[in-house]
Amino acid sequence: MPLTVRDLVADAELGLAARAGARAFDRPIAWAHTSELADPAPFLEGGELLLTTGLALRPEDCAGLVERLTAVGVAGLGFGVGLSHREIPAELVTAAESAGLPLLEVPRPTPFIAISKAVSRAVSADEYASLRHTSRAQHELAQAAGTTNGVATLVRKLATLLDAWVLLLDAGGRLLHSAPAAAGSRLPQLEPEVAKVRAKRGLTAAGFSLGDQEVSMQALGGRARGFLAVGRGGPFATTDHHVINSAASLLTLALEQVEALATARRRLRAGFLDLMLRGEPVQDVLPDLHAELPPEPFRVVALAGARDRDELLTRLAADQPSAPAYLAEHGDTVVGLVDGGALDWLTGQPGVAVGVSEPCEVAGLAEGLRQAQQAARAAKRSGTAVHFGDLAGYGLLNLVPGTDAQGFAEALLAPLRGQDALIESLQTWLAHHGQWDPAANRLGVHRHTLRNRVRKVEELLGRSLDQPGVRAELWLALQILDRPGE
Template identity: 25%
Template structure:
């Protein structure tokens, strides 16, 4: 919009990136005027990008004692009647408004004036005050209501943007490089640069344009690391985009300095942006705690068993007791509760399987099984838990596309054997797409082999007998003969055949299979294979 253009109409304009960013922080006069009816006319444009704080109707000759800076004052011109209508009085009136940092003056036509006094327009140009003509068709109350609605919608937009930013920050934490991703998200949503420094003073990650180097940050970091409790340190550097620099400490639960996040910007950040920075500080602090002071028990347990794998088998009573204490802390339970090994296999496309980082999966299984002892494997995952793994946990895993094999309750020394028993049922769980419990399974070769592997075995071992013209007779005779442990008379009686007929057909089977049917291993292989090759209908 051109300045000092009589008759210029208020209209909506496409918002630039700068305007969108400013709207994220507060409402400008231009944004407000764009929402008003077209009947309003800008008589003088002093600064349409000025921040607008409120709309205030006033017919006082001097309303400034009751005004905040950045207000849009509305008047019907009552103070400009009589002696107040002289050029000097009008100029003094406008000068007072400009001195009070009024954002704009809206002059309403009727009932006192039918046009904007020329002296008022000249004075507004002289003192740099935006002047807007308000026709009789637009009540002052409607202008105030429109501003209230704009503030409300702008606040809702800010809350939506904050919620989306927080979701982005949470996704960043689950990435392979969480520190760098959190900083990248931060500078994407906040006009700043960011530097993450470890407790050793070395830069762990940086993002944004022209971030300060660690040498420049030295004095600020020294002040930050020498303090205690919740705090920030402020500074300013001559380079562009570093006029306002704020350092945030990353602290442990015992108030130990774990590092620092330093933010630099061209100007002080808005409250909404500071809210985003606070969220980032909290997440980076959590990551730092996890790397150092968080979840100590699993790391201690892993270190002890890696360096002394014989502890559980041949360790002293004190060493075994210490391992049990660490295990209990890792499982979030008492030492007396038995443990279960749980393995999971994927049968459907998991809803949240990550291709680049196991963090999300680990956190999910930790939550479901209430344990820190989770391993991501090539077949899925394995976990050690104190839970009985009830139907609710099973249903949640199955909803996510997984089937479980749930081990029987064991003590510490029996965990390896329990893991083997669970692993033996894994193929069957995948083949049947069913969740299995070790203590509810009938243990047999066929039960452990599973449908898929059994069908493959039958196809290989019995292939010569599966041709249609041979299947009915030969398979039935072989099945009956093996069931009677190779007894000719018992087989003939069971099948209703002559003894010699049984001998002849078994001979044909041995010839087709090219195997010695008197061999115990051969008989065992054939019997198992027959379990997966039922009689033809």
């Protein structure tokens, strides 16, 4: 514990007497400093016990001196009597009492050096005690980090050492561990502060109040792999901050190891998926990964279009339900092999296009992935998750990319541009499956007139309409140009 003015007064060997400011006697003393300057305040940092004999002090200067010393934050004023002054000036006593500044009378037999040594010994002892406390705390934190569930154990140990609550958050600000468990309920209140720390980037720390709680928060690692928040109902001492910093360093290393292991496991998952897609026997290869596969038959889910696949995979891993789900990267797509229990969870992911295959087994995984990716392409246009089995209801035009389809239609029908009667006749004739009389009746023209128009279309296009493929292409092109918004 730091030395206070009260402790110094209680030291009988010094013989100090309290003269004013008793209500502030619990102020800690950081150092003792002697000065006979009329205004020593510019040379003080705060927290000092200032010792003086008042050599240059006049009665009319007392109030100003006390005001300046109070402003700079000195711990107290020791006034030596029997030299410049037989007793402490009454004006100084009055001013000190009014300002709440501890004022001590130093008797003539007590040299200032004795007071300085007493303060120095106490400061050194306090620093040594703090050093030992910090060292023991660091040792206990290191031991906690080395246990089986090191990260969670370290969080609990930090909370115990500081008599505080502790939250460990991931890079996205989601809760990883809390101590005690109920402290996790504070996360919504911390989210604005997490955003501020994240915005600053790099190794950033912040201290702030949260109601009646004092909170210390810092980013873990230069890339903000996570955030550590520690709070309690009172301020943190310097030694407490040393302990928090030690815990932050250990947690940063732990998260880096977790991240490295996760990266390696992701690569293994992707490689394992590729083996299955090639039809390689996988039952005896990496049995741990094989055990993660959902029971057959399962569905293949393709999640395409994610801005950050790393962030998506991290979020999926953190939120994964108990139902079996095998997640891996394949090109620019995140692939999930899931049973019915996890299907709703994956199809409800925001910010990605989700396609779902028909039920399949490992032997048919390549076909399942093709179906899922095709459904995902349709999902990009629909904005909702699409099941492969539902594609037939989407219509052929909805499966063709809009810009590609528009270009195809305009190029194919370019020779007929401006020939509205020919285009209308062609479209009506195709709609009636090439039957002349029904089409002519629909148009209100003679069938010979329609025949002439169709022959003109053939001449302009340079293609025979007797070919089914040509008719299909022209019908598709006409439908594309008739789509709303085209």
